[in-house]
Structures are given as structure tokens and as C-alpha cells.
Amino acid sequence: MPAPLKIVVVEPDQARAQVITEALHESGWADVTVIADDSSLTRTLDDIDPDVVLIDLRNPRRDSLEALSETSGARQRPVAMFVDQSDPELSSAAVQAGVSAYVVGGLSGERIRPILETAIARFGIMSQMQSELDAAKQALAERKTIDRAKGLLIHAKGLTEEEAYQLLRKTAMDQGKRMIDVAQALVTASELLR
């Protein structure tokens, strides 16, 4: 039985951190520490001395972890990157899911792989949820703008709602633009003229 691995998850969002921690626990890794405050990241990591560090690919603090690989000292540092050419598929999956990992050099691939797979699965689900949420928010914002533009046209030209919609649509098609861009231009122009 190999020694248990010490895993650190760097994640300021408490809910996300919990999801990942639970997934790792369920898969049998008990020793998981979450670091939420990343301003003291390097010092905290020094104290914990983890075997694996998991961090969101989008987290700008990743660059602070890079320095760990060159801290000299008796202990082994997390050096190897997720970008491991020996396993490009796993690396690509990680990038898709939006997770990056730092592992201590010398740990064998078989020991790391299941942890990474668990992390990839969780991060993947979360980033998918996030992008769906973002898309929904954007769609809502766009609809509001189009409604405002329609309102302006109805008011200024005495059109019906359907006519206003068709006019926006036709203008967008004629100009090779998206409807939201035409609507936005109209709203902006009307604010300037007010």
C-alpha cells in the first residue's frame, strides 16, 4: 500500500472547492486541503508540502505556482506540470476541462492519473455549467437590448412590434451584422441624442 498522497486544491470559490474535495474524498483520497486565499499561496504551500496541487486553468495565480518548481531545498517540490508530453491525451482533456495540476517530480504516472481523472471530470462539469450560465445570461441581456430597440422603433415610427422586429432583422441581414449589434447601435444612438 503506497503512502497516502497529500492534495491541495487552490480555489477561492467555496462551493467549487467543496465539489472537488468531495469528489476526491469519494474516490479515496482523504488528505485534501483547500487554499482559498491565494495572496499567501506560496507560503501556505511551503507549510503543507503537498504531492499534488490542483488549480483552475483560468486562475491567474497559476504563475505564482511556477516559482515553486525552482525553490531550492531538501524537500522535493511540485515541479512537473500537467503538460506532460508522455500523456498528451490527458493533458488535452485537462485543458478542455479547465484544470491544471502540479505534481511532485518522481511520483509515478499511475499514482497521479486517477487523481487527475477525478479532477478533470469535476472541473469539466463545473466549467460546462459555468459556460451554460454565461450563455443564458448573455442571451437574456441581448433580448433586453433587442426589446429596447424595438420599443424605440415602435415609438419613433409608429410600427407594430412585429414590424419593428422585422425592420431590425432586415437591417441586420442587409448590413451583414448580428441583430443584437444593430439593436445595440440604435440604443446607444438614442441615448446620445436624448
Place this chain on the structure above:
Amino acid sequence: MSGRRLHCGFVPLVDSAPLVIAHELGFAAKEGLELELLKQPSWSALRDLLVLGHLQAAHMLSPMPIAMTLGLGGVRAQVDALMVLSVNGNVIAASNDIVGRMRARGWTPDLTDAQSAADAFEAAADGPIRFGVPFPFSMHRELVEYWLKDRDIPYEISSVPPPMMSEALSTGEVDAFCVGEPWGSRAVDAEAGELILTGRSIWAFSPEKVLAARRDWISENTDQAGALMRAVYAAGRWLSDPSNREIATDILARREYLAMPADVVDRAMKGHLLAQARSLGIEVPGFVHFHAGAANFPWRSQAQWIGASLARRHGLAHDSVMETARDVFRSDLYREVMGDAGIDLPGASEKQEGALAHPTAVASTRGGLILQPDRFFDAAVFDLSLS
């Protein structure tokens, strides 16, 4: 033509300008490229995406391709610098406490005299200094270490993402930092600290960012690489015309690029910096170059200056590092591409680094090349023929 579509990564900094302008003003399109610029949250993310092939090219810190090719920092990948994107453009700032003590000793900020700034900094440091830089393999770090090498100042270097530099200085996570604009000016406006020097006061012509790509991609896509190089070169030349500055600043300030007020971006573009909040500006000629003095030429000697430093710091064999480093800066390819395009090229691919105190005419293919001053603050000259 889908084969001409290029994904190019960048980090939001003033010196991403040549790529942004190549895209926005159609220099890339003119070369038949469909350039897609992808903003990256960190240098490590950008590096990973380049290695994995999600990006074909990238705005990169000049030491990064050399470090990657050497396998430093955990990733080994053959990455080349096709050309230099920008020269200079960094600032050094210190906390209000430190600057206060520097002033108390009679030092006045002029952003030029690195020697007297180091004297005052040494006297003002009352313990180990934590110095923030954006990345372990960066010109920022090289400049800081070079500046402090003969000083009795214990310091440690830590990596802080540029957008967090200002906060790191105000919370005391770092005592000083070296960063690219506009992030130094951001810290000044937030009154987190004051600028004490610019990068060019330490090394007057330091290669800051390069256009990087994987060596295997370059050899399989020589035409595309050449087209991208020509587009970026044209953008750099456009940027060097002062009458284009305001448009360039407005474009860079946009949400999809720096997402920052134009007046903050303008300070670097104009070379007119505020060292302290609400102070009068200080003129810094040559604060950043995108074109002048063969700024885009990837000098082998620049790569070797970086290589020599990496070899020392990481205990690597000097000679093999020097050989690797020189091959990473692709002056061979640059000559081929730019020579065909009729651009004036220097007669040699190596030079003494640090030898020029004044703009100097040098031998070139078309005879019109003037190099800019490239002195180190301690007047040292890096000369390969002597080593």
C-alpha cells in the same frame, strides 16, 4: 482559407500592441491570415496551450522560449522566438514606506539613474526585500537580479500576476516589483507605491516580448510563420509613427484587450510616466520600442545574454546552454523572411550587448540602419567573442 487561420495567445499588456494592431488594422488580413487573438489569464496557461497545439503562436516573455527549450520549470518543448515584439517597457516600483525612506536620504526620483536609485534602495531596505515579478522566466526578473547583483540587499523573488501587482504592493505581499505597463501606472494611481526606475535605466535595449511558436510547427508552416512575421513587422512600424499613437491607445484600451482607461495606457505609449499619484509626468525617451533600431531583430547575442544568466542561476553547463539559446532566437528565419520583403537587416546576427551609448549607424543590407543605445547601467559589455 481555413489553413490560414492562426490562434495566437496574448497577455493583456501594452506590449501586446503589435499583435493587436496587426489584427485590428488589417496587417494580418493583408498577408492572407485570419488572426484570432486569445487573451490568456497567465503565462503558464499561455505556455501550456502553445505546447499542446491549441495556440499556434504567442506573445511571450523573451526568456520563456529559451527556458522551455532547456526544460526549465518542468516543461520541455522546443519553442522558438520568430522575432522580438517589443524592447523595454517595464517599470520598477517600491512601496510607499521604502520610497519614503529613500526620499529621506535625499534621493529624488528621475526614473533614469539606476545607480543612485540602488544606493538609496539599499539604504532604505531594513530587512529582506520581497520582489514581485510576473514570472520566474521573465526579463523583469533578469533586470531586477542584474540591478541588485552587487548590492548588499537580501531579497527574494516571487511571481505575482501583473493585474494583482498593485494589490500585492499595498497589502505588503511584496515590497517592490518590476512589471510591464500599464500595471505599474495602475499601482501609482491606486497609491500603492511609486515608480523608482524604468527597465531601460538598467538595460537600455532589452528584448522584452517575443513572437513565439513551436519549432515543429514553424518547420511545417514556414509560409504562415513568414506571413505572421511580416504582419507583425508592419504593425510595429505603424506603431512607431507618433501620429498613430492615439488610435493605437484607444484600440488597446478596449475591453477585449487591456480593458483599461485610455489615459493609463497612453502613459507607456507616449513615454510620459507618472512616478507618483497626482505628480507631474516624467519624459522617458525610448520607454518602449516596437520598431526603431531594428527592435524586431532577434539577436543571437540577446538570447545568449539570457541563456548565460539562466545557466548561472540553475547551475547548467554554460556552453551547451549558450548553443541552445542562440538557436532559439531565429535570426536565420528572420533574415530569410524580411530579406525577401526588402527590409533593411543588420550585417551580423550577434553584437556586443551594452556597447552603444548613442544611436549608431551600423553595417546593414540596405545601408540605412541605426541602432539605439543599449547600455547597461553598470557600463558592462556582454561580448561573446571574449568568452
